[in-house]
Amino acid sequence: MDAQRRTEGVIDEYLVECIKKSLSDIAREKSLKPEGFRDITLEIPKIEDHGDYATNVAMVFAGLFKEAPRKIADRLIACFSDPRNLVDKIEVAGPGFINFFLRDEAWYDVLRVIINKADKYGTSNWGYKKRVQVEFVSANPTGPLHVGHGRGAVVGDVIARALEATGHSVEREYYINDAGRQMEILGHSILLRYYELFGKNVDFPADYYQGDYIVDIAKEVKEKRGDRYLQMEEAEAVADLAKYGGQKILDGIRCDLADFGIEYNCWFSEKSLFEKSAVNKTIEELKEKGFVYEKEGALWFRSSDFGDEKDRVVVRSNGAFTYFASDLAYHRDKFERGFKQVIDVWGADHHGYVPRVMAGMKALGFDEKDLQVVLVQLVSLLRSGEPVAMSTRKGEFVTLREVMDEVGKDAARYIFLTRRSDSHLDFDLELAKEKSSDNPLYYVQYAHARICSLFRVAKEEGIEIDWSEDVDLSVLEQPQEKKMMKILAQYPSVVNNCAKFLEPHRLPYYLNDLVSVFHSYYNKNRIISDNEPLMKARFRLVKAIQTVIKNALGILGVEAPEKM
RNA sequence: GCGCCCAUAGCUCAGCUGGAUAGAGUGACGGACUACGAAUCCGUAGGUCGCAGGUUCGAAUCCUGCUGGGCGCACCA
Known part of the structure; x- marks a missing residue:
């Protein structure tokens, strides 16, 4: 309607509005509905002779209008109205391109608008305050963040910032997996290191957390709480140490992310879902809708009815919920909190997990379009072109903290963004420091x-x-x-x-x-x-x-x- | 075996969701400070967009097959 005001200082949006209006006029002449011109494309030609902007709408709508592209283009030019008087001339070219040549005044206007709007230039109300949640990092609190998490952190944060700049109401969230077996292993790992500190000989399993930070936590526990865990029953000690260690590690993660320029609105605990029976309720809902069945003592969700390749277990035969079950409850909770759009930033190694979560959303009655998953590929750390050895299994990894300390927050953030997120990234520490x-x-x-x-x-x-x-x-x-x-x-x-x-x-x-x-x-x-x-x-x-x-x-x- | 992602200049990658004659950076070679910052600039070189078909006015982009690489395929999280 009010193309002039809504697109002030933004030339391409203005032209798109003008083109849409002309298309509607043509449609009306042909007794067609003057609608359906949402995603018309306006591009900037590579070749200067092709104008400042060009559009292919005449070719795209040739079928709809049942007329030759060049004729449509001529028609469009004839009825084109340009209230801001920015266009100098319009040409039809090639098979039906419409090329726009702008008056120099249009560009001068851009400078005036930028200086006038200052730090507001580039922001818009495109999002109409739509409530959007971006969930990212969400690493288990079982160890410090490494470089890969850093990339996910920046990708999530910058997506959030871009959404804010375009008028969305954004919340950043970190999902804490504090309910599962990993926490138990963490508690157990600390306990074993703790035993060692008292001179006990222990077998430290290979799939336990190997890093030195576990030893540090054990030392701290010994210092602050003495030998009380020696007498305690193992299960109790493990639970207590898991809680202690998880809290300690999570504090470190919060601190790392804060120093990396990332502030969350919400740290969401998986455990809290169980505490308010949200997981139970979610599974009940699926039951009522007839989307689950029992097989071999376990409860299965019919995710294959919703596009997943096979059905998935939500309650194991031992009665425990799977991680997937709590994740369904979590995503249900997000939408119940009123978010209209939910974005999950995940490591690309979780890509196989996407269809089943989408299936769950559909089954629970949500629109799958409202949930988007951004996959972030892994980061290979290099030093002057040579790979830096990393092995999570051995507990040897380069932490986000170390990288930040070495190259600085800004260089790290920027380099993480120099590639599309679903593409592998080589991060060279020496290059990141180089002032050239x-x-x-x-x-x-x-x-x-x-x-x-x-x-x-x-x-x-x-x-x-x-x-x-x-x-x-x-x-x-x-x-x-x-x-x-x-x-x-x-x-x-x-x-x-x-x-x-x-x-x-x-x-x-x-x-x-x-x-x-x-x-x-x-x-x-x-x-x-x-x-x-x-x-x-x-x-x-x-x-x-x-x-x-x-x-x-x-x-x-x-x-x-x-x-x- | 099945599924997803990727394949573009020597190397690392963009390519605005199908547009007109394919783009940067980096490496290599050669140049530019007695003027606002040389952490910069200018020039040269480099391509059968993995291969083969298909869809149409038009394909790096979409569909199929093949080759080659990554990742997933748990009553783990």
Whole structure:
């Protein structure tokens, strides 16, 4: 309806609105429903001759309209209305592409909007305050976080930030698996190390937790609680030590994540699900709906009726619930808490688990589209190209803490995002520390620092910048200047796509595109000069770049330093 | 054996959910600071998008088969 106001300063969304309106008009002429134009695509052609923006709608809707693409395109151009008067000319090309050429004024507008909106540029109300939950990391509290968890942490956090920036109401949650057998093994592991401290000879099983942190916890227990666990019955001691150790380790995890720039709204305990009988109720619901049956003493959920490859056990023959059962209860609980969209960030090795959870959601009456699972591939740690040996079994792993301490929070966060999350990542510790162009973070931060420095120098030279002044931007006529303005104009839709497709890696790639043009331009041109009108216009351009870098790094949770 | 993901420049990866002539970074080689930050820039080189079919105006992208790699296939979590 009000395309002009809703798309202020965001050119592509504005054009899409205009195109939709024209399509509706054409549909009406043909006595068709003026609907169904939701996902029309507008792209930026690789070749300049093809315009600033192009759309393929004439070809896409040729079938619907029963007319040749080029004719539809002509028709669309004829009835195209452009209230903001941004379009210079429109052409039909090739098999039916519609190419839009914009007036330079459109790009100048972008600069004005960016400077005006400042840190709000790139944010939107696209999400309409929709309640979204992002659950990520959720590592068992049986050991410290390692690098793989770090990647999941950043992916989850940046998805959350992108959703916030696009107007969603987001909560971050950590699911604590504090109810299962793993905790028992943890308690047992501590107890055995504890026995050792008192000189007992113990057989330490290979599948118990091997890490030195277990010994540390045992020492602490000995110091604080003496020898009381020597007399205690084993089961009781194990339960008590599991609780003690789990708490201790979880505190460490909280601290690591906080230092990594990640704050959760909720730490959700699996145990609490049992305490309020949520697991029971969930299984009861499935029973009532007739989706479970007994076989060989166990209770099975008919997940194969909902797209899973086979049925799954929810209650074992020994009467215990499976992890899957509590996970169903957990996801049910999420939706009952009012979240309209739930995002789970999991390690890619859990991909086989997705269909059964989806099956559960469907069986419980939820829309599977409201649950999205983002899979994060493992991280290989390298040092100067050589693999760093890691073995969880032997308890030898590089912790997130160690990586953070060595390369810094920002470099770690950024590098975790330089690849799509479902792709393997090589993380080179030496590269992450290097202060050179090899390091993608510094390349971007350097551009920001350079611009800051520019304004410092200007100030030292007594140059006053009045940001409210109406500056003539038509002196920005270099191809690179125009190119940068076009890239700046894309930023809001990059953020949108990040949130829409849950793909945080788009931001680092975008930043690299923007900043590489800037560095090149900077090397060839002077911003501060005697040519006052030109200088004023370039200050506007450079300010806009600085703003977008800062905003984008903000979504990535990375500093935009003024000096480096 | 079954299922999922991946295969793009020497290497590591993008490619905007089907668009027009395939893109970065890195490695290699050669250049640029007496002017706002050289943590930068400029140039050169590099491709049968794993292979074979199919779908259509149009395929790196979608469907099928094959090859090769990763990961899953518990009354574990």
